[in-house]
Amino acid sequence: MEKYTYSPDVSDESDTNEEDTKMVDDPLCNPNRPVKITFEEITSAAYKIRSGVLNTPCIRSHLSALTGMDIYLKKDFLQQTGSFKxxxxxxxxxxxxxxxxxxxxxxxxxxxxxxxxxxxxxxxxxxxxxxxxxxxxxxxxxxxxxxxxxxxxxxxxxxxxxxxxxxxxxxxxxxxINGYDNPQVIAGQGTMALEIMEQVQDIDAVVVPTGGGGLLAGVAVAIKSLYPSIKVIGVESERCASYTKAIENGKPILTTIEGTLADGLAVPMIGYNAWETSKTLVDKMVIVKEEWIAVAILRFIEDEKCVVEGAGACGLAAILAGQLDECKGKRVVLLLTGGNIDTTILGRCLERGLAADGRLVKCKVTVSDRPGGISELCKLIGSIGVSIKDVIHERAWVASDVFSVEVKVVCETRDYHHSIELRELLFSRYKKVRFDNFPPKCAVKTN
Structure with a gap:
């Protein structure tokens, strides 16, 4: 039985641009003859890798109450090397x-x-x-x-x-071995979906982080072959939206990518085999902003005690950003694809997440430079339980008068509502107050 099928609607003589020609260098990823991965190949892969790859848990998330969805987490970051790859x-x-x-x-x-x-x-x-x-x-x-x-x-x-x-x-x-477009790699990634469908019943949607498209393609084939009604939703960062560009272009196209928290998704062009396999099977593609990825990483650490990298957090980021509200009240599986976040980056991610969540705020307040002026500001901030993380004051660049000083304060609050309370208090006591990048209302936790 043929396990790979070449797409009949793409001719060997079809037009190709310069990037298409370069891709022929990989004999298994020919833009002129893209390969469609079949369900049979995915089941074959599942049988052959079972002794060397973990069957990872897929459990109900504590975040279900926060999001209004019945969320299950496929924890593939528990693999030996920390990812589904x-x-x-x-x-x-x-x-x-x-x-x-x-x-x-x-x-x-x-x-x-x-x-x-x-x-x-x-x-x-x-x-x-x-x-x-x-x-x-x-x-x-x-x-x-x-x-x-x-x-x-x-x-x-x-x-x-x-x-x-x-x-x-x-x-x-x-x-x-192409990491996202080799046909056997795509088939191997699809085995995750087979496990999910055994572990969770009555699934409404599966949310898949998308970089080169291999995981999305394998998962989509497996799911749609068994349960066509399950929605397959791809998620990618705004800084590496290669799949969305392929949708707009009608085929894979080289895309400019920027530095992103989801570094595992930073692939400049979707694979031809992945595209040919998945383009008719994906129900929705979502692009998420970087700040929501940071918030999602923070949520996983605080609520699930899971350390996931930016790519693995993209599914939750889309939910927190309100981009999957059609899934409210439904059963949704998020693929936590990797946990190999660089320890030098994790601290920055958490700070960015706290800032985006409205729990780390920076403000500038002009106060009297007479004795006790700065002390009074600090006492006022502390009076409502706000923690001061850093204080810097400037005299030379205050344009108002020589008896004033501008104080820059970085504060940590309990939540977004606590930050609002701080802002209102400062505005009520001081004439010149400026908050830098005060966030709009984020996915505020509710008890």
Whole structure:
């Protein structure tokens, strides 16, 4: 039985742009003959990887009460290397010929796919080389080296790293494993959906973080093959909205990406196989703002005691931002795809999340420079239970008079309503008060 089917509506002679031609360098990702992954291939992958990949839990979330939805969390960040990427990586490596195994494989990745290939290559005795762009998180780089892989740090972004990896595969005879568009990788990622449908009954929607589209494609095929009524919703960051651009363009197109908290989704172009497989199966694509990703990371830590990276938090971010209100009162599964957030970035994410949530505020207040002026301000702030994190005062740049001083105060409050209380108090006591970037009402917790 054929496990892959070539799309009949895309001709070998179809028009291609320059980027399409470059993609032919990867023999399994030909823009002229994109591959549609079938349900049969996903079930085959599930059988073959079962001994090397965890069947991760999918449990009801404490966030259900906050969001008004019956939310279940598929915790695939509990895999050995901290992400779902192990599924596709292991299946692709199991399907190598003896000769390919002996020569080794090469991959390009910002981190999670690299770690997955390195770990399973180590387990299966296959030599691995990974090309990681210079912006890859330090923690992910170190993890790859721990699995005895050859790590090459080159390329300023994923596009450049990928070109280097493909060139190495041709030069050295290594097998290149695309992290999101290799057909076997897509099939492997789809095994997560098979587990979900066994673990949770009566699902209304599944929300899938989307970067290169491989996970979305595999999950969509598995779900729609068994339960066509379940909504498949993709989510991506506004700073790397490659799938949305593909929808607008009618096919994958190279997209400019910016630095994002969801670094695992920072892929400049959706894979051709992923696009061909998923384009008719996805019910909705949502673009989320960075501040909502930060708030979602914060919520997971506070309410679920889960440390997830930005990519894994995108589903909750879309819900908190009010972009999935049609799912109110329904049963929704969120895919927590990875937990490999760089420890140097986590603190910044939490601070940004607190600020976006209205719990970390910065204001400038002009007070008397006479003895006790600044002390009076601090006492006033403390009188309502607000914690002062930092105080800086300026005299030289206050234009009003020489007897005044501008005090910049960074405060931590209990919640958004507490910040409103602080703002109203300061405005009632001082003539010159300015809040920097005071957030609109966010997803305020309710008891």
């Amino acid at each position: 192990e599924r596709g990586a292991r299946y692709a490596m199991l399907m190598l010929t003896p000769e390919q195994r002996q020569k080794g494989v090469v991959a390009a990745s910002l981190g999670n796919h690299a770690q997955a290939v390195c770990y399973h290559g180590y387990q299966l005795g296959i030599p691995v080389t990974v090309v990681m762009p210079i912006i890859a998180p330090i923690m992910k780089i170190q993890k790859c080296r721990e699995f005895n892989a050859n790590v090459i740090m080159e390329g300023k972004n994923m596009d450049e790293a990928k070109r280097i990896a493909v060139a190495l595969s041709k030069e050295r005879g290594w097998t290149y």
